[in-house]
Amino acid sequence: MNEIxxxxxxxxxxxLSRKQQKIERTNSKVIVAVNDLSxxxxxxxxxxxxxxxxxxxxxTLRMLSTLIHPDSGDAILDGYSVVSxxxxxxxxxxxxxxxxxxxxxxxxxxxxxxxxxxHHVDETTCRQRKQQxxxxxxxxxxxxxxxxxxxxxxxxxxxxxxxxVHDPDxxxxxxxxxGLDVLTARTVTDYLQELRNEGKTVILSTHIFSLVxxxxxxxxxxxxxxxxxxxxLDEVCNxxxxxxxxxxxxxxQKGGEE
Amino acid sequence: xxTENNTWTIIKKEFARFLGDRQLLFTSVIMPGLLIYIIYSxxxxxxxxxxxxxxxxxxxxRVENLPESVAPLWENLPATIMVPQTLTQEDINNLESKxxxxxxxxxxxxxxxxxxxxxxxxxxxxxxxxIYYNSANxxxxxxxxxxxxxxxxxxxxxxxxxxxxRADTEEAQFDMASQDDVLGSILxxxxxxxxxxxxxxxxxxxxxxxxxxxxxxxxxxxxLVTPMRRNELxxxxxxxxSGMALxxxxxxxxxIVLSLPKMIQADTQGIExxxxxxxxxxxxxxxxxxxxxxxxxxxxxxxxxxxxxxxxAGTMIVPFMLVVMxxxxxxxxxSGTPENLTAYLIPFYxxxxxxxxxxxxxxxxxxxxxxxxSNVAYTGIAVWGLTRMFNSEKIMFSK
Ligand SMILES: Nc1ncnc2c1ncn2[C@@H]1O[C@H](COP(=O)(O)OP(=O)(O)OP(=O)(O)O)[C@@H](O)[C@H]1O
Ligand SMILES: [Mg+2]
Numbered sequence: 001m002n003e004i005x006x007x008x009x010x011x012x013x014x015x016l017s018r019k020q021q022k023i024e025r026t027n028s029k030v031i032v033a034v035n036d037l038s039x040x041x042x043x044x045x046x047x048x049x050x051x052x053x054x055x056x057x058x059x060t061l062r063m064l065s066t067l068i069h070p071d072s073g074d075a076i077l078d079g080y081s082v083v084s085x086x087x088x089x090x091x092x093x094x095x096x097x098x099x100x101x102x103x104x105x106x107x108x109x110x111x112x113x114x115x116x117x118x119h120h121v122d123e124t125t126c127r128q129r130k131q132q133x134x135x136x137x138x139x140x141x142x143x144x145x146x147x148x149x150x151x152x153x154x155x156x157x158x159x160x161x162x163x164x165v166h167d168p169d170x171x172x173x174x175x176x177x178x179g180l181d182v183l184t185a186r187t188v189t190d191y192l193q194e195l196r197n198e199g200k201t202v203i204l205s206t207h208i209f210s211l212v213x214x215x216x217x218x219x220x221x222x223x224x225x226x227x228x229x230x231x232x233l234d235e236v237c238n239x240x241x242x243x244x245x246x247x248x249x250x251x252x253q254k255g256g257e258e
Numbered sequence: 259x260x261t262e263n264n265t266w267t268i269i270k271k272e273f274a275r276f277l278g279d280r281q282l283l284f285t286s287v288i289m290p291g292l293l294i295y296i297i298y299s300x301x302x303x304x305x306x307x308x309x310x311x312x313x314x315x316x317x318x319x320r321v322e323n324l325p326e327s328v329a330p331l332w333e334n335l336p337a338t339i340m341v342p343q344t345l346t347q348e349d350i351n352n353l354e355s356k357x358x359x360x361x362x363x364x365x366x367x368x369x370x371x372x373x374x375x376x377x378x379x380x381x382x383x384x385x386x387x388x389i390y391y392n393s394a395n396x397x398x399x400x401x402x403x404x405x406x407x408x409x410x411x412x413x414x415x416x417x418x419x420x421x422x423x424r425a426d427t428e429e430a431q432f433d434m435a436s437q438d439d440v441l442g443s444i445l446x447x448x449x450x451x452x453x454x455x456x457x458x459x460x461x462x463x464x465x466x467x468x469x470x471x472x473x474x475x476x477x478x479x480x481x482l483v484t485p486m487r488r489n490e491l492x493x494x495x496x497x498x499x500s501g502m503a504l505x506x507x508x509x510x511x512x513x514i515v516l517s518l519p520k521m522i523q524a525d526t527q528g529i530e531x532x533x534x535x536x537x538x539x540x541x542x543x544x545x546x547x548x549x550x551x552x553x554x555x556x557x558x559x560x561x562x563x564x565x566x567x568x569x570x571a572g573t574m575i576v577p578f579m580l581v582v583m584x585x586x587x588x589x590x591x592x593s594g595t596p597e598n599l600t601a602y603l604i605p606f607y608x609x610x611x612x613x614x615x616x617x618x619x620x621x622x623x624x625x626x627x628x629x630x631x632s633n634v635a636y637t638g639i640a641v642w643g644l645t646r647m648f649n650s651e652k653i654m655f656s657k
Contacts, residue, residue: 014657020657062479062655066483067479067482067483067651067654067655068655069651087485087487090483090485091485092652094483095479095483097476098480099475099476100476100477100479100480101474101475102475102477103275103475103477105275106271106274106275110274110455113412114267114271115483115484117267117487118264118481118484118486120266125648162480169460182323245400
């Protein structure tokens with residue numbers, strides 16, 4: 001198997017504001033969002049990070065995308081370190097979240113060109129890819145319609161397209177289907193599978209068991225910033241359904257507490 | 259080369275947004291100039307109306323020691339000159355009644371000789387001409403402006419060898435109107451604040467959505483995973499926001515330039531007496547406005563960067579706006595502008611003081627320079643701070 005991502009002892013601690021202390025119901029001044037996390041992902045697979053709210057999924061994916069710096073540990077993406085070679089890493093990845101909202105004022109056409117320029121995609125490639133992606137997602141008819149006037153589903157599809165203008169090899173996707181209606185969600189999951197078939201690697205985070213079962217080749221279960229178990233679905237599930245297995249693990253973890 | 263490209267891409271996008279959005283363009287560029295023009299013009303015609311009310315009333319100008327050099331200047335006055343006169347304190351106090359159509363002028367005895375022998379380098383006080391009037395009496399006020407204007411012109415011709423209405427003591431008062439009569443002067447003291455408010459609304463329309471909006475929408479992450487560096491993004495934002503803010507400031511300036519002649523005309527009743535704003539005055543106004551709008555834009559940008567969304571940015575900016583407004587009100591509580599140059603190091607306050615002085619034909623270069631240099635320095639610091647903020651993951655990805 002061709003390893004494309006290696007995460008080694010990744011950790012991140014945040015200082016908590018007073019307000020956050022209340023929300024998290026803790027007196028501690030800091031929160032360890034990600035704690036000594038290690039895992040690997042192979043080229044051409046969909047890897048899922050599964051965990052409840054606050055497990056540290058978003059934080060992990062942001063560190064992999066070089067948006068925030070790990071306090072310790074490192075992640076190597078296609079040979080480049082997020083700590084020492086963040087710019088090279090950025091050239092390899094696309095980072096998406098379903099929360100992304102594009103600026104109302106612009107048209108799909110303009111935004112595609114804008115992000116292509118920032119990714120240094122040359123004009124011919126940009127034009128070809130735009131045509132291909134727009135027709136793949138049915139955006140071509142709306143290419144000159146301002147984002148404000150697009151349907152919610154269309155906006156979400158456009159966000160996806162915009163984040164992948166540069167055809168990255170590694171796609172990092174935080175909660176791919178959160179907040180999407182069933183049709184758009186289906187379009188997105190279908191597309192992720194297409195990407196895998198093209199040999200791209202997808203690292204996604206989710207708290208939805210069925211999504212993992214449907215899409216992921218391998219999965220890592222993350223609770224309170226710790227990687228509890230990691231492997232293929234079969235390895236992790238141990239004969240149970242993913243949901244049952246997850247709660248088994250969860251109880252083991254939280255057993256001592258509460 | 260690469261830096262330039264990314265920054266330029268950002269700038270192009272920001273301007274496409276700005277120039278393509280009619281509403282935004284209206285609030286930030288058209289409105290400030292237009293409103294200033296309208297308000298100023300209305301004030302102009304208001305004053306003009308007040309002034310014409312007294313136009314046909316005859317006015318007596320009583321002059322003590324009228325010098326030979328000045329007499330010809332005043333031959334064609336729309337008033338009756340009465341000389342020789344000795345002015346008593348009682349005469350002056352009588353002016354407090356606004357029904358008296360009078361102006362009193364006192365030249366020092368031997369004015370012409372005094373002026374001729376005065377050496378500006380000597381450090382001594384220049385000869386002082388006192389003109390007493392009542393600004394609440396239109397006729398009196400109108401003639402006062404004509405007299406004052408012609409003397410100022412004469413003074414300039416003599417390279418400032420005498421002063422007009424120099425206040426040698428705390429109590430010196432030449433406008434005998436009681437304070438609440440002086441509506442016009444209160445209004446004119448409000449003008450700089452009005453300009454400041456216009457500039458502020460322009461900046462408010464642009465900066466929060468451009469910076470806090472990026473965080474709110476999550477596009478900041480999409481931008482930061484491109485190969486662009488964070489300072490390139492910061493630079494692109496700062497340059498475009500400054501450009502837009504400058505356009506907004508320019509609009510306010512044009513509004514002032516177009517409406518000022520109306521004010522002057524109203525003020526002087528169309529009588530040519532050389533009481534005009536000089537091109538230096540205009541340059542100072544323009545530079546002041548541009549300098550002010552730059553700091554304003556950078557402070558609002560910094561606050562927007564700290565905010566988690568556009569609404570939060572609005573809340574954070576309110577206290578800052580109140581401080582700026584308070585600075586705008588200071589001329590109301592002051593007589594004249596401060597002499598101490600360090601006062602001109604205080605941002606916003608300094609711009610207000612310089613504008614007030616300029617509108618009152620009292621612009622001096624040193625305060626202007628201190629104001630401009632300090633404002634440019636503050637903007638530089640703010641830009642540096644803003645770049646730091648874009649570089650900080652704590653601020654860009656705060657929870
Ligand atoms: N910038 C930040 N400042 C302070 N605390 C943070 C910050 N970002 C995340 N946290 C905290 O770190 C922990 C992990 O957050 P994270 O967003 O990574 O979880 P998640 O697994 O993505 O959860 P969710 O399913 O809610 O998205 C949470 O307790 C969160 O409150
Ligand atoms: Mg999350």
